[in-house]
Amino acid sequence: xxxxxxxxxxxxxxxxxxxxxxxxxxxxxxxxxxxxxxxxxxxxxxxxxxxxxxxxxxxxxxxxxxxxxxxxxxxxxxxxxxxxxxxxxxxxxxxxxxxxxxxxxxxxxxxxxxxxxxxxxxxxxxxxxxxxxxxxxxxxxxxxxxxxxxxxxxxxxxxxxxxxxxxxxxxxxxxxxxxxxxxxxxxxxxxxxxxxxxxxxxxxxxxxxxxxxxxxxxxxxxxxxxxxxxxxxxxxxxxxxxxxxxxxxxxxxxxxxxxxxxxxxxxxxxxxxxxxxxxxxxxxxxxxxxxxxxxxxxxxxxxxxxxxxxxxxxxxxxxxxxxxxxxxxxxxxxxxxxxxxxxxxxxxxxxxxxxxxxxxxxxxxxxxxxxxxxxxxxxxxxxxxxxxxxxxxxxxxxxxxxxxxxxxxxxxxxxxxxxxxxxxxxxxxxxxxxxxxxxxxxxxxxxxxxxxxxxxxxxxxxxxxxxxxxxxxxxxxxxxxxxxxxxxxxxxxxxxxx
Numbered sequence: 377x378x379x380x381x382x383x384x385x386x387x388x389x390x391x392x393x394x395x396x397x398x399x400x401x402x403x404x405x406x407x408x409x410x411x412x413x414x415x416x417x418x419x420x421x422x423x424x425x426x427x428x429x430x431x432x433x434x435x436x437x438x439x440x441x442x443x444x445x446x447x448x449x450x451x452x453x454x455x456x457x458x459x460x461x462x463x464x465x466x467x468x469x470x471x472x473x474x475x476x477x478x479x480x481x482x483x484x485x486x487x488x489x490x491x492x493x494x495x496x497x498x499x500x501x502x503x504x505x506x507x508x509x510x511x512x513x514x515x516x517x518x519x520x521x522x523x524x525x526x527x528x529x530x531x532x533x534x535x536x537x538x539x540x541x542x543x544x545x546x547x548x549x550x551x552x553x554x555x556x557x558x559x560x561x562x563x564x565x566x567x568x569x570x571x572x573x574x575x576x577x578x579x580x581x582x583x584x585x586x587x588x589x590x591x592x593x594x595x596x597x598x599x600x601x602x603x604x605x606x607x608x609x610x611x612x613x614x615x616x617x618x619x620x621x622x623x624x625x626x627x628x629x630x631x632x633x634x635x636x637x638x639x640x641x642x643x644x645x646x647x648x649x650x651x652x653x654x655x656x657x658x659x660x661x662x663x664x665x666x667x668x669x670x671x672x673x674x675x676x677x678x679x680x681x682x683x684x685x686x687x688x689x690x691x692x693x694x695x696x697x698x699x700x701x702x703x704x705x706x707x708x709x710x711x712x713x714x715x716x717x718x719x720x721x722x723x724x725x726x727x728x729x730x731x732x733x734x735x736x737x738x739x740x741x742x743x744x745x746x747x748x749x750x751x752x753x754x755x756x757x758x759x760x761x762x763x764x765x766x767x768x769x770x771x772x773x774x775x776x777x778x779x780x781x782x783x784x785x786x787x788x789x790x791x792x793x794x795x796x797x798x799x800x801x802x803x804x805x806x807x808x809x810x811x812x813x814x815x816x817x818x819x820x821x822x823x824x825x826x827x828x829x830x831x832x833x834x835x836x837x838x839x840x841x842x843x844x845x846x847x848x849x850x851x852x853x854x855x856x857x858x859x860x861x862x863x864x865x866x867x868x869x870x871x872x873x874x
Contacts, residue, residue: 381617383449390451390472394422399475400429402490402531404501404524405552406441406477408600412454412624414500414552417651419473421644429497429643430475434487436503436524442477444619450474452620455602455610457732460626464731468614480520480527487520487527491534494545497643499528501562502552502594508561516573525565532566533575536582546586548641550632552594556661559633563589588638593631593657595664596650598624599733625730627723631660663714668724670751671704673744674773676737677780681860687735691728695864701725703769706872711758738789741780742797745805748777749834756841766847772867775851776860778827781805801833815856824849 386395401418403410410433421427430450435442445452452474456467478486490496503524514526521527528549539545551558563583570580602610602623611617628650632642639645639653654660672687678699679690690696709721752770759767783806786796805827812819828838828845839845854863 385616386449386451394472397430398495399432400495401431401498403431403433405503406433406435408622409598410502411622412598413596415473419471421647426647427643431473433477434480436480442479445477453618455623458626458730459726465626484520488534491531492538499549510568529566529569541578541582543586549589557591559589559591591633591657593660595629631657633657659714667721673747673751675700676740678776680737687728698868707767707769708755744799745801766843771847772851775848779855782809821849
């Protein structure tokens, strides 16, 4: 293995024109997700001669990533690994779209200088520093402002003044934060800060007319640095040392709300099929929330009760794997009308089976009750409306959730010294088990009805769904009486409603 670090080899490994492109993107965030996501798309566009610009990454924390990026001339290796079309894929890609990194805390004047650049076209963000919220203690004259919206407002003000509020010289803002209507939220917060800071109306008008804040949906699992043994193997394969070696899955989706004019302005949208420009990202969000996130949520209690520890173990388990495919393909998918739903569902199964990612089931259980409410209850309603029958797979998953909330597995985990993810709303369900200690059928039926009727948990009374509580009671009784594996086998022996 070569002992040479990546920057000494950069000019040998990357065509010089790619390293000499102008800086056209300012990116607030230096973490693994953006390296495996937005920076990947810009790199793909540069390789095809479509975007022809590089990224300056701005960090707001003391992670040290800015220094690493600087030491490596912005270069890093992306290990793209997973299952694609049922086959394992591994690609090692040297990404050259980042030119340098700056610390907002230590080099704020340099960050503001980028706002004045005539080459600037895009602002990308993925920051959890404070979130996209209004920080009432933020101030315009801080260097830098405390919050990301504060930094962005000050940056855009510098831009507006530099271009004399010329509407033709606005920039596109692409938030990658995982919240609904993220672009709208960022714009509203920037305008609220502008009003609070008493900035001129000309600035607010320029923001509203010259700066598109795009709602986006981002979807790619980017675990970041591989475990030490994997890192050693990969760097042996690469032949150089890379302090920013980043792993990610094959699947990627960057859905951006906008029209064809915006698509042309973006410059990178045609570089990769994972980029979609659409007039509404809502259907893509629903597709992800209900097919990917929903299946994750409903599988967790059943899989844990059946002895699985990871998502991959669950989909490869003889019974749990069949359960996952049933709820995804036969019960949830038919109720989703979003574009490409069937292909996305197939991708979901490939992603669940990814041998390179260890996705712990207990980790997914974090705030699992709220996830069930947002991701699964709508699918139950739509399935009943569509078939006139209760979707028994989802009812079984709900029963498994109730059994899981009794807390046996959580207590065993605590005893072993392992962390147990919190579930605030779930404590209301856990409390019901204290009142039903004997697992008698009548007590279980009462527990199910009490849990389903709790509008604080579900924001509605689930006992109003015809026969749903009865179905859940039947499944919970079998789980308690016969064990989860036997109960799951009984479910799978019956056909799903179609």
